[in-house]
Amino acid sequence: MSEIESQYLVFLFGGIFFALLMTLFVVGIVFAHQQRQLRNKQKLDQVKAEYEKTILNTEFEIQQQTLSYVGRELHDNIGQLLSLAKLYLNSSKPEKLAEGKEYINEIIREVRSLSKSLNLDWVESISLEKFVENELNKIQSTGFCEIHLEAQGTIEDLSKDQKLILIRVIQECLNNILKHAHPSKIQVKISASQKSIQILDDGKGFNPAVASKGSGMANLKKRMETIGGKFSLESEVGKGTKIELILPAN
Amino acid sequence: MVVGFLKSLDYYIIIIYVFSLLGITAYFRLPKERRKQRVNKFVAGSLALVSFYESLAYFLVSLHTVNAWVYLLFFHHFAVYLNLAIIQEFVLNKKRKWIIRGFILVHIVFSGLPLLLGIIPINDNGEYSSILGSTFIIVSCWIFFYELVLDDRYLAIKPIRFSGFWLITSLLFLFSGSFMILISYSYLINNYLEMYYVVIEVTRTSAMIFYAFCFITLANWKGYFQTQTPVSYE
Numbered sequence: 001m002s003e004i005e006s007q008y009l010v011f012l013f014g015g016i017f018f019a020l021l022m023t024l025f026v027v028g029i030v031f032a033h034q035q036r037q038l039r040n041k042q043k044l045d046q047v048k049a050e051y052e053k054t055i056l057n058t059e060f061e062i063q064q065q066t067l068s069y070v071g072r073e074l075h076d077n078i079g080q081l082l083s084l085a086k087l088y089l090n091s092s093k094p095e096k097l098a099e100g101k102e103y104i105n106e107i108i109r110e111v112r113s114l115s116k117s118l119n120l121d122w123v124e125s126i127s128l129e130k131f132v133e134n135e136l137n138k139i140q141s142t143g144f145c146e147i148h149l150e151a152q153g154t155i156e157d158l159s160k161d162q163k164l165i166l167i168r169v170i171q172e173c174l175n176n177i178l179k180h181a182h183p184s185k186i187q188v189k190i191s192a193s194q195k196s197i198q199i200l201d202d203g204k205g206f207n208p209a210v211a212s213k214g215s216g217m218a219n220l221k222k223r224m225e226t227i228g229g230k231f232s233l234e235s236e237v238g239k240g241t242k243i244e245l246i247l248p249a250n
Numbered sequence: 251m252v253v254g255f256l257k258s259l260d261y262y263i264i265i266i267y268v269f270s271l272l273g274i275t276a277y278f279r280l281p282k283e284r285r286k287q288r289v290n291k292f293v294a295g296s297l298a299l300v301s302f303y304e305s306l307a308y309f310l311v312s313l314h315t316v317n318a319w320v321y322l323l324f325f326h327h328f329a330v331y332l333n334l335a336i337i338q339e340f341v342l343n344k345k346r347k348w349i350i351r352g353f354i355l356v357h358i359v360f361s362g363l364p365l366l367l368g369i370i371p372i373n374d375n376g377e378y379s380s381i382l383g384s385t386f387i388i389v390s391c392w393i394f395f396y397e398l399v400l401d402d403r404y405l406a407i408k409p410i411r412f413s414g415f416w417l418i419t420s421l422l423f424l425f426s427g428s429f430m431i432l433i434s435y436s437y438l439i440n441n442y443l444e445m446y447y448v449v450i451e452v453t454r455t456s457a458m459i460f461y462a463f464c465f466i467t468l469a470n471w472k473g474y475f476q477t478q479t480p481v482s483y484e
Contacts, residue, residue: 022419029409032399033404036405
């Protein structure tokens with residue numbers, strides 16, 4: 001074989017090697033990309049499962065709370081109204097009978113309003129501002145502490161699931177304040193433009209650096225993250241607590 | 251003159267003509283909004299440029315005139331800028347886009363201007379310009395592959411059905427081959443001229459593959475290929 005022929009051979013093999021290298025490169029990149037897609041899909045499935053679990057848990061908690069509220073209402077409100085209605089309807093006086101009928105009408109209204117709270121459709125119909133206002137009014141009606149609501153604009157673009165979780169997180173924050181902080185004032189600031197809700201109290205506060213026994217705060221943070229939002233907390237012993245919920249950007 | 255030119259045509263330039271003709275026709279048949287996309291303009295421009303300078307080079311050969319300046323000016327400069335522009339269109343990160351644009355600027359300053367001012371002789375074999383250009387193109391290709399594999403925005407894309415992937419892969423191999431050839435250019439020319447022609451064939455084949463992908467990108471039958479990057483910054 002002449003020198004040139006052997007050189008041609010070298011370049012033939014060189015060319016084949018070059019083509020193989022190109023093929024290997026293409027296969028390698030496609031494989032690496034597919035592996036990443038696969039890992040991402042698994043991660044997405046996991047996040048989706050976690051999201052669904054959080055929604056289910058939240059729904060369950062809200063239903064439990066609604067049931068206990070319905071129970072309380074049946075016993076304390078409707079039960080009392082029924083007793084009064086029975087008393088008036090048993091009377092022979094026509095004015096008492098009319099009052100008894102009025103009570104029956106009131107009972108019907110109360111039962112209708114209670115039945116509405118039994119399913120979670122109210123979550124869709126109520127605005128976040130109205131919900132917070134109702135919750136604060138409930139607190140004020142107990143005479144536990146002073147409340148203040150500051151709402152700028154209306155938060156509208158939230159899905160039912162996101163609203164459900166937010167409602168539960170707000171409820172939990174307010175419950176925590178009532179249980180642990182013993183404040184004289186609770187303030188809630190809602191800003192639609194900044195997509196944030198601030199819950200402030202002037203209670204006893206705590207040191208956030210000290211790990212708490214429960215997993216409440218971690219749960220709230222995780223729930224906010226599940227819907228694409230953020231949860232932040234600032235507190236100091238004796239100086240109250242400030243919680244900020246950053247809503248998801250839809 | 252014309253007969254001499256026609257006689258000088260070989261399979262390489264005929265294939266380049268075919269891809270250019272089909273590619274440019276496909277470009278003008280694209281819907282208006284796709285014709286406005288810069289990537290499609292650059293790809294069509296690349297096809298027009300190659301058919302122009304290769305014709306000029308073949309024409310000069312038919313006149314038995316030196317054609318090295320044609321490749322130096324068009325392949326080692328204008329084609330490099332167009333190819334870098336194509337790559338930066340597929341890069342998502344704004345900073346990395348600017349790095350690639352910076353490469354174009356550096357190439358203009360350190361190779362284009364010296365050529366214009368006569369510091370680099372017009373009939374130079376183009377080793378310096380080509381090494382500079384090939385290095386920038388190879389680095390830019392790796393920037394694209396880095397993003398393709400690691401950037402979340404590329405997760406939804408199937409590389410096999412993404413024209414950017416094929417264009418840039420073929421560019422990488424074209425310029426890797428051309429880089430290796432230019433490193434050994436003087437040695438091959440002086441010692442193994444026949445071997446030099448064989449090596450040139452490898453580059454020509456890579457070039458034909460690249461221009462084939464340019465045509466495929468513009469033709470994009472039944473929308474099989476995805477030509478747009480997932481997120482455009484500008």
